[in-house]
Amino acid sequence: MGMVDYLQVNNLQKLYYVNNSKIKAVDDVTFNVKAGEVFGLLGPNGAGKTSIIKCICGLLDYDGGDIIVNGYSMKNKRRKGLRHISAVLEGNRNIYWRMTVKENLEFFSGINGISSSKVKERINYLINQFQLQQQKDTVVNKLSRGMKQKVAIAISLIANKDIILLDEPTLGLDVSMSHEMRSILRGIAKDENKTILLSTHDMNVVEATCDRLIIINKGKIIAKDTVDNLKSLFNKEIYKVTLMEGPKNQLKERLKKVAQLLNYQKQAENTSLLLQLDNGNQLIEIFQLFKEEGISLIAIEKVTKNLEGIFIDLLKEEQHEILL
Amino acid sequence: MKYFYSFSAIAKREWIELKRYWFNSFIGIVMYILVFLALFTGAQSIGQNNFALMDSLEGFLIGYALWFLAIGAFSDTAHSIIDEARKGTLEQLYMTEIPFTWLLISKNLVSTVFFLLLFVFIIIMQMQITGIALNLDLLSISITLFISLFSLYGIGLILAGLGLVFKRIQNLLGAAQFVIVGIMVLSPTTIPFVKFLPFVYGRELIMNIMREGYSVFNFTIIDWSFLIGNSVIYMLVGLYGYKLSERQVLKRGMLGQY
Ligand SMILES: Nc1ncnc2c1ncn2[C@@H]1O[C@H](COP(=O)(O)OP(=O)(O)OP(=O)(O)O)[C@@H](O)[C@H]1O
């Protein structure tokens, strides 16, 4: 399989009607996921992540646009599309809590039309892969939350479908379990050659697992890019420079030729500037400038932003669309 | 073959649940027998050696057992769908390429076997308690029950659909129990139209089998057509009703919430 768009979401629109008022839960959302890719849906509460995922796996009728899974529209070829999709929805509820891990795996392969003799090997493989050997005959109800989540993901792999949808796979897990989950997800994409679409409100999960992402807020896409690009786009060299006195106009003009002046704040004691450079070497020019103008420097610090900071910024300035 | 594998997965799940949680079913049966015992001793003390009463006691014995079964059968479908919606597994059942309807029917087929065994068991218990002898023609009883139970599953489907949309399944099931009582006591000989109600014709046939020694080999064309027609029609009505609700449920995103 080459880098085809395995999953296409085109101008998706989902409305809910609650007490005669209309909620636009998903508003003109378009993205493609390539085969073998890990794709992130990032957004705060109520952004529309769960709605998008449920539309993709045929559990929710949509009002506009279309979803194409390996060439099949989920509108009128739903069952053909479902041959390629499995999902773990919010709160790992895809398990029978009164059955054991193994019984669950057997059941879900069976209802997908797979014979129990054919699936034996795969069950053992998954139990080993997820390190569930000791728990395999335990009733799921007795497992910890993290374990349940592992079982849920193992179940989503039992029928060996190509696309795995995961709604908030790390929600409610403690730090170490959340990290284990991230490496499990990366492993699935790599070793099992699956296409993964996951939703989360946690930047760090996206940063650790995804190749590309969209950021959504209130049903709308506000950014769409590779994780790397998004990080470097925003992580241009930004410096906060604090000066003894305000620069004269002449200095401002000269500064603007070298760097981008993002912010300028004059306070009682001092003045602070926020400068964006293309690379760190330009700092030398800046120092030169200050020296020529006879300005004394109090402090200079590099402002770094992780993806989380970027995310927060983006939510603040929604219009700021970066569609690449 | 896919359909067969999914059927056996459902059968195995039902078996596991029964095996692991048999105690719940067991308590239900014990309660049932105790209530029967109380009713029977009450009836006995009223009319000793009263032949008319003894005669109607036979009818009461069978009718009561059938009523117990009927309540179980129609609430079984409704309860299990609602229960799976609550647990979240209903969404997973909707995400297989096997149609959900098939999974439902699989479950009904399995339940029917369970209900047949249950019926025979409680009838034998009751015969022991009362000393009343009935014609236990297992073949005729099984076939008749097997077919007629599907009319009740149809009703269960409608209730399940309504339950998913309106989230009031307990009230619905409560109300439906009265309807079932009606179905169990109305007689088609006095009010002919009641034989069009679900399960009624099957009930009459079972009464005849157990009391008069009627047998499937003596069934007339009319018997067969009413028995099968009634179940097919109510099952289709049930499936259609469920589909109507399902459309709403998929629009409003309520498959996973109850
Ligand atoms: N079944 C429903 N009926 C009515 N409104 C709904 C339904 N499901 C979601 N909504 C509304 O649609 C919007 C998007 O919800 P959705 O659950 O898709 O967001 P989310 O990104 O998954 O949020 P969260 O992080 O809280 O899970 C919200 O305003 C929510 O209140």
Ligand SMILES: [Mg+2]
């Ligand atoms: Mg959600």
